[in-house]
Amino acid sequence: MTYTGPTEEDTSDGMLGWCLVANVARETAHGESGLDIQHGTKHFRAGALLWLPPVRWDPGHCRWPAVGRHRGNSRRYINVVVRAEDLENFRVKGVYSEALVRALNGYEHDLAAPRTLQNPWTREQAQRRADAWNQPREPVRIDGRSHPWISVSNPPPAELQVDGETLYLAHYGTRGTHYSRTPPPVEWIPES
Template sequence: MADTEPTEEGTPDGLLGWCLVANVAQETARGESGLVIRRGTKHFPAGALLWIPPMRWDPGWGRWHAVGRHRGNGRRYVNMVVRADDLENFRVKGVYSEGLVRSLNGYDHDPAAPRTLQDPWTRERAQSWADGRNQLREVIVVDGRRHPRISVPNPPPAELQVGGEILHLAQYGTRGPHYSRMPPPVEWVPET
């Protein structure tokens, strides 16, 4: 992508650091069983560019800190915790704005050094995270329980062998593939 490559081998003029970025997904799932589909999130419109600083503390499983321009006020950057499932198109971009540096630093921002990122990404580490998130793999749900260590490609296979047992695809929707230990019902066909 053009926004990740500098024009020369050296550092581009004015670059303050590298950061992992992503866009808010066009459709996000909310509500019971993810049946309510919305454009964007409550705080960010669909397609909004979010800057993701390195994690300082864990906001919870599947949630990340993000800095972006709020849906209601496009001038200022805001810090929010967002669901990782609501983000897409991960990549690396250079940071050039002091206002963005202030927001990425958060409470650790030093007014004496306004152009210094306190905990910067290295370009290679950010690219590694982006590549890992852009792989089209989804965590499965087996008989109503989420299994975060088991993931499948998108689209998921109809049958999956895990630990010696065969799981059958029961449902595939916005909340990912749901598998069942029970085989699918066989359609009865009358004899003629």
């Protein structure tokens, strides 16, 4: 595996690489219909800083492997899969700690090169991902069918182009954004 980490021009002295980070949300929704509101998660307190390495495997829809300090033992880093909806304030930070590099590398950590990130972010990749996650996005349903790979901004646009087809906003509410292939009816205005 080649090291594609930061070059000397990109980093200051002692920096070992770039990483996407986020904080655990102050309030997280759990239980049936999200009615159980908790502070933080089971493993991390509210506001805890989590380091998010690039995904090497699919942990599930809207889930992310994360490295952070456990709420019960704040001295050691742990690896846990977290829900993306439990995270906020995505940004890019430099990695300086060998212990953090060891935790981010996980089972791929090379003892011969303890300061080398095995699967590093570039600063640009991490910034693009942070910008994408910081924008509020809404899931889309088209003519009653869910399309999880399509999302729109909040508030949603009145018209949406998908594969050259124009879709029209039919309904926007707590259960997501609904689009239809049928244009909305034109309101008739009588002439005076």
